[in-house]
Amino acid sequence: MGLDFNTLDLLRQNHPAWRLLNSPHAPLVASFLHRVFILPNERIIAQAELVEKLEDELYVLRERRGTEAFPRTASEYLNDWAGNDKGWLRKFYRQNSDEPYFDLTPATEKAIAWLGQLSERTFIGTESRLLTLFELLRQIDAGSEADPETRVAELGKRRDEIEAEMARVLDGDIPFLDDTALKDRFQQFMATSRELLSDFREVEHNFRTLDRGVRERIALWEGGKGELLEEIMGERDAIAGSDQGRSFRAFWDFLMSSARQEEFSEMLERVLALPAVAELEPDARTRRAHYDWLEAGEHTQRTVAQLSQQLRRFLDDQAWLENRRIMDILRGIESKTLAERRTPPSGDFTAIAQIGAAIELPMERPLYTPALKPHLADRVLEAGDVDLDAAVLFSQVVVDKAELSGHIRRSLQSAAQITLHELCERRPLQHGLAELVAYLELGGEDFKTMVDEEAKEIICWSGTDPDGREQTKQARLPRVIFLR
Amino acid sequence: MKKEQLQPMPTAAPDLSSLVIPLLKGVVYRDETTARNAGLWNDLLETQARVRDYVAVLGLELVLDEAEGYAFLRSRLPDGDDAGAQLPRLVARRPLSFPVSLLLALLRKKLAEFDAGGGQEAGGVRLVLTRDDIVELIRVFLPDTSNEARLMDRVDSHINKVVELGFLRRMKPATGQPGAFEVRRILKAFVDAQWLADFDARLAAYRAQLEKPDQAENDE
Numbered sequence: 001m002g003l004d005f006n007t008l009d010l011l012r013q014n015h016p017a018w019r020l021l022n023s024p025h026a027p028l029v030a031s032f033l034h035r036v037f038i039l040p041n042e043r044i045i046a047q048a049e050l051v052e053k054l055e056d057e058l059y060v061l062r063e064r065r066g067t068e069a070f071p072r073t074a075s076e077y078l079n080d081w082a083g084n085d086k087g088w089l090r091k092f093y094r095q096n097s098d099e100p101y102f103d104l105t106p107a108t109e110k111a112i113a114w115l116g117q118l119s120e121r122t123f124i125g126t127e128s129r130l131l132t133l134f135e136l137l138r139q140i141d142a143g144s145e146a147d148p149e150t151r152v153a154e155l156g157k158r159r160d161e162i163e164a165e166m167a168r169v170l171d172g173d174i175p176f177l178d179d180t181a182l183k184d185r186f187q188q189f190m191a192t193s194r195e196l197l198s199d200f201r202e203v204e205h206n207f208r209t210l211d212r213g214v215r216e217r218i219a220l221w222e223g224g225k226g227e228l229l230e231e232i233m234g235e236r237d238a239i240a241g242s243d244q245g246r247s248f249r250a251f252w253d254f255l256m257s258s259a260r261q262e263e264f265s266e267m268l269e270r271v272l273a274l275p276a277v278a279e280l281e282p283d284a285r286t287r288r289a290h291y292d293w294l295e296a297g298e299h300t301q302r303t304v305a306q307l308s309q310q311l312r313r314f315l316d317d318q319a320w321l322e323n324r325r326i327m328d329i330l331r332g333i334e335s336k337t338l339a340e341r342r343t344p345p346s347g348d349f350t351a352i353a354q355i356g357a358a359i360e361l362p363m364e365r366p367l368y369t370p371a372l373k374p375h376l377a378d379r380v381l382e383a384g385d386v387d388l389d390a391a392v393l394f395s396q397v398v399v400d401k402a403e404l405s406g407h408i409r410r411s412l413q414s415a416a417q418i419t420l421h422e423l424c425e426r427r428p429l430q431h432g433l434a435e436l437v438a439y440l441e442l443g444g445e446d447f448k449t450m451v452d453e454e455a456k457e458i459i460c461w462s463g464t465d466p467d468g469r470e471q472t473k474q475a476r477l478p479r480v481i482f483l484r
Numbered sequence: 485m486k487k488e489q490l491q492p493m494p495t496a497a498p499d500l501s502s503l504v505i506p507l508l509k510g511v512v513y514r515d516e517t518t519a520r521n522a523g524l525w526n527d528l529l530e531t532q533a534r535v536r537d538y539v540a541v542l543g544l545e546l547v548l549d550e551a552e553g554y555a556f557l558r559s560r561l562p563d564g565d566d567a568g569a570q571l572p573r574l575v576a577r578r579p580l581s582f583p584v585s586l587l588l589a590l591l592r593k594k595l596a597e598f599d600a601g602g603g604q605e606a607g608g609v610r611l612v613l614t615r616d617d618i619v620e621l622i623r624v625f626l627p628d629t630s631n632e633a634r635l636m637d638r639v640d641s642h643i644n645k646v647v648e649l650g651f652l653r654r655m656k657p658a659t660g661q662p663g664a665f666e667v668r669r670i671l672k673a674f675v676d677a678q679w680l681a682d683f684d685a686r687l688a689a690y691r692a693q694l695e696k697p698d699q700a701e702n703d704e
Contacts, residue, residue, distance in 0.1 A: 093610050093666075098655040215600055312551075322677050323596050329680040330593045336687045337586060337625045344627060345690050348579035350683055352588070352674060355650040356510040357544065357557060357574045 016087035016107040017114075028070065029081065029088060032057050034112050037104050041197070041285070041292045043299050044101045047091075051075050078102065106202035113198050125184025132188070179276040186277045193289045200296040204303050206244050211307045245304070252297055255290065264290050399431050399438045405446060408439075412447075412484045420480040421457040429461035436461075436475060443480060452479040499527050503535055507546070507557050510650065511670050514553030528555055543571045547673060554670050583626065583638070584645050585683055590621050591651065591667055592675040611667040612655065618643060618665065651675075 012018050020026055036045065036053055054074035062069055070077075082091040088108045091100050145151050168175075177185075254260065271277055272287060285292065337344075407427050411418050420439060429435045436459060443449040460474040503524065506512050514525040528535065528548070536546050539557055548555040559575045580588070598611045613621075619639050629635050643665070646652045651674070653666045 093612050098666075323599070325677045326592065326596055326680060329677060329684050330589060330596075332684050333586075333589055333680065333687060334625070336684070336691060340687070340691060340694070341625065342627055343694065345582045347581070349582040350585045350679075350686060351577040351579045352585075352649070352679065353558065354576050354578055355556060355670070355674075357508045357542075358576050359508060359574075 016105060017111040019086065020088055020108060020111045021115075023086075025070075028057075028061070030112050030115055033088070033104060033108060034116075038109070038112060038198075039285075041295065043296065044103045047075075047078070047100045047102060050078060050102050054078060104201060106205045109198045109201050113194070125180075125187050127181060128185040128188045179279075182274060182276040183280055186271065186280060186282070190282060190286055193286065193293075197289075197292055197296060200293075200300055203244060203248060204300045207300070207304055207307060210242055210244070211310075248297075248300065248304075252301065255293060255297065261290060261294075399434050401438055401442060404435070404438055405442050408442065408447060408482055412482060416484045417481050419457065420477075420482070421459055423482070424459050424461070429459070432461055432473065433475070440480065443482060448483040450481045450483060452481065455479040499531060500534060500538065503528050503531065504538060507535070507539070507555065511554050511556040513670075525553075525555075542574055544574060549673065552669055552672065554673070556670065556673070578649065580645075583622070583642050586625055587618075587622055587642050587646055588651065588671070588675050589680060589683060590625075591618075591646070592671055592680070594621065595667055595669070595671060612664050613667065614664045615640070615643065 012022070020029060023029065032054060035057075036042070036050065051074045054077060058070050058074060058077075072080075078089065079091075080086060082089040082102065087105055090103045090105050092103070093100055142151065142154060145154070268287060268289070272282065408418075408423060411423060411426065420443075423439065424436075455478065456476055457479050458474050458476050460472055462470055462472045506524065512524060512528060529550070532546065532548060539546055540560065543560050544557040545560040546555065547558050557575065559573050594613070595611055619636060622639060622642075623635070626635065626638075643652065647654055647665070651668055651671045653668055655664045655666055657663045
């Protein structure tokens with residue numbers, strides 16, 4: 001892309017990343033989206049969650065800057081940012097949910113990454129990058145060498161170098177990388193891994209653009225179906241077969257082997273433990289770099305699979321022909337309707353089949369039940385006198401749970417286990433069933449218990465019934481054992 | 485209130501009832517699985533032939549679109565050789581007014597455009613329109629009225645009718661958002677080229693009918 005005046009002028013007006021940097025709300029947008037999407041490596045967030053988070057952020061900002069700052073509501077801001085004129089967020093519906101989801105666009109990610117680079121770096125390494133360049137050139141050169149003899153010569157040279165190094169190490173001369181070299185290389189590692197992660201969104205975006213291009217070609221095709229098929233014969237896999245697709249596939253295969261993942265984890269652990277690297281204060285997320293890549297890559301894979309499937313469906317025989325015919329007929333319908341706009345037909349015009357079968361079984365209807373009509377009697381309320389012993393209301397049974405749990409604890413001091421039956425024998429139940437239930441409640445909350453369904457126990461207690469006579473009651477329940 | 489009591493055939497596997505009853509009640513979607521009918525779609529795919537035979541007795545045929553992911557029952561067109569044995573239809577045909585028919589046609593157009601456009605970067609198979617979108621879609625075809633509120637009410641009633649027919653689904657409104665509707669893909673199967681051609685023909689006939697009395701007046 002040439003950086004001449006016209007291109008840049010257009011870019012300033014149209015590219016969402018530049019628009020973001022230009023916007024007066026740039027600090028809010030960039031800081032919020034960075035915190036919510038990029039730091040935790042989230043790909044999509046539901047609308048309700050995102051609105052809540054933005055509300056929190058706006059609240060904090062309004063506290064600091066007065067209530068006039070950022071006057072609109074969070075959901076208004078989000079819808080604005082997802083609109084076509086801004087293009088910083090993507091809003092869409094997922095398969096099994098009624099709620100819309102938001103995702104960053106690659107342009108936003110680029111802008112935020114660029115902002116991240118603006119801070120000054122204390123140390124800019126050069127040696128490791130030069131070595132990487134050398135290595136890359138060597139790979140390209142060796143990989144494109146057709147002559148087998150030259151290749152063998154190259155490999156032989158490398159083998160000699162390795163053998164010489166092995167001899168040196170065995171002699172005791174172990175070359176170490178000094179601190180500067182370590183820091184240099186690690187910095188390059190961090191920078192490249194961050195770039196890799198932020199590129200995933202763009203990969204996905206490219207896939208979608210490819211898919212759309214193919215669909216447009218299909219939809220606008222004027223000729224016969226046979227020629228169309230010839231033209232895009234292989235393009236059922238147009239997405240997977242493009243440069244983007246192949247490179248992504250190679251990356252994915254490399255990453256997916258579990259041996260490599262383990263190797264990567266181990267190496268990463270060891271490297272992060274080195275003191276020189278620790279001085280650089282690496283981001284805590286660097287430890288999980290490969291997991292982040294896996295997550296992002298998986299998401300992209302799913303998108304690609306979905307796109308391919310939809311494309312295949314679109315190319316399906318019947319669907320294609322019918323779509324063409326339908327568009328033609330619809331054009332006809334539209335023009336006729338517009339012509340008859342002022343006098344539309346009234347009454348029933350067309351008919352369409354119902355979706356399900358209408359099965360009505362007359363005997364299934366419930367019989368008539370007269371509605372319950374509340375009978376409102378209009379009577380004057382009189383005060384009544386009743387001879388009741390109101391003492392019943394006040395004689396409540398109060399079970400002292402603290403005392404009961406103290407009893408359980410004391411009993412457990414002498415024995416590791418004790419059944420409920422034994423507890424009740426040592427301290428007979430004074431308040432009857434309420435106390436028994438309190439024991440069970442304590443068993444559920446404060447103590448460890450086991451219930452043996454097979455064995456049943458009978459717990460008895462005695463109390464006074466309303467007439468004042470003594471009576472014993474018993475309860476049968478499975479054995480409950482309290483454990484220490 | 486309606487409870488179907490179809491007796492399963494004594495030798496059939498119990499699966500047949502759980503397949504045929506939902507089909508009789510409506511459409512079975514592959515993607516809208518609930519806890520109850522988790523394996524329903526797969527079962528249906530496997531035992532298609534038996535289901536077809538079973539519903540043929542009721543004069544129905546099974547339409548199963550694997551690619552789109554839906555299945556439903558349709559009245560089987562009679563063979564035509566014995567007019568005496570005309571069976572009454574189990575699947576009724578509902579009459580529609582002109583605005584509702586027009587709305588169905590426009591929604592079908594939107595669906596076709598959505599498919600062709602790859603979901604407009606949204607990455608979904610679901611076409612979701614808000615009520616305002618639908619009003620904009622149909623407004624240009626309805627007669628002018630200065631009473632905007634009445635127009636909205638009328639469009640609302642048309643939308644309700646389409647929801648009743650089962651082609652639009654009301655989505656749960658998120659907090660503070662206006663209600664949205666999902667256009668269900670089953671619309672493709674019902675509003676197909678044949679239905680649209682029929683609609684087109686009726687419009688043409690109506691137009692001709694409008695012009696004829698004019699001509700008759702001119703002649704006099």
